[in-house]
Amino acid sequence: MDFAQLFQMRAGGFIMGNKVDFSKIKEEVHLPQYAYTLGYELDKKKSTGTSWVMSQKGKDKIVISRPGDVWIYFSVYDDSDNGTIIDFIKNRTDKSLYEIGKELERWVGIPSLIPKRFSSITKRGIHDPNRIQRLFKACMPLGSHPYLRKRGIKDVDLQSERFKGRVFRDRFGNVVFPHLKKGEACGLELIDENTHLFIKGSVKTLWRSNRFLSDDTLAIAETPIDAMSYQIMHHELNSAFYAATCGGFSLKQAEIIQRLVTELSWIQRVLLIVDNDEGGDRLAKRLKQVISATSFTGTVERHSPLKRGSDWNDVLTQYGI
Secondary structure (H helix, E strand, O other): OOHHHHHHHHOOOOOEOOEOOHHHHHHHOOHHHHHHHOOOEEOOOOOOOOEEEEEOOOOOEEEEEOOOOOOEEEEOOOOOOEEOHHHHHHOOOOOOHHHHHHHHHOOOOOOOOOOHHHOOOOOOOOOOHHHHHHHHHOOEEOOOOHHHHHOOOOHHHHOOOOOOOOOEEOOOOOEEEEEEEOOEEEEEEEEEOOEEEEOOOOOOOOEEOOOOOOOOEEEEEOOHHHHHHHHHHOOOOOOEEEEEOOOOOOHHHHHHHHHHHHHOOOOOEEEEOOOOOHHHHHHHHHHHHHHHOOOOOOEEEEOOOOOOOOOHHHHHHHHOO
16 A cells, blocks of 8 residues: 555544644644655754754755654754644645645654654663763774765874864764764764764764864864865964754754853954855855854854765875875
8 A cells, every 4th residue: 555545545534623633733643754744854964863854855954853753943044934734834835724634644654654763763862971971982093984084084083182082983884973062972962974963962062073282273164074075175374263053943053152152261262164055155155154253353154065965084095186
């Protein structure tokens, strides 16, 4: 039985009078699956096990998560476009609330018929620092990895003074990018060919490279791989240290960046090495606002790839060095 047949079987019979069980809809209708049927595709490079980034042919980009029992989303391009699946449809159609409910009732109980990678998502958990530190102690510093080589990051790059001891491998062979708080691991981001997630119990701060006393530039990327790619392609820039936001930019991360540029008073420049897309535009604008609210007196510059839709790892893998 195909999806159309299943959907037709569900049509009608779920609306009793004018009453719609929206609570059930918000919990049981699979928002990523619904978005997939509207042409939204998963961005594997930007998604994690607790939040998925989906885009619609360059027209729209959303981030979906499930912090409790209810699916929620927000648009990367529009601050006012966020909420549950009800809001998702309301903000994209002229349907009434009753019409939305009538449509979504047909989706309750429909099994996942989309590619497996869309079929599940991990609920956000609470921070478990003991678990994170225990798992991190079992990780080994990374000097070589086939996935990173495929992404253009060579062994010599991992072993460079800038990145040595900042990238690890877990016992399953995944690349591990640690997030630190007061010098202790508080979050672990795992990446491999078929893996991209934050370990359960993690709190996201920033991933950071090594920093030296002679550094006068802070370069902020969207991902650690983009940060490393930029350094590889701009090796003459030997006075920059790197940070990566690793997904959506939070208030906590904004506060961390404000402390960095304030406390490290010798920093003369902040480079925003974000993607050349609407998400990068939005992040660059937000970062400039965050930094402008501090006492930082240096320059803030954006340096993105020339090609629209590209990030620095795209450039590295396409052209090399």
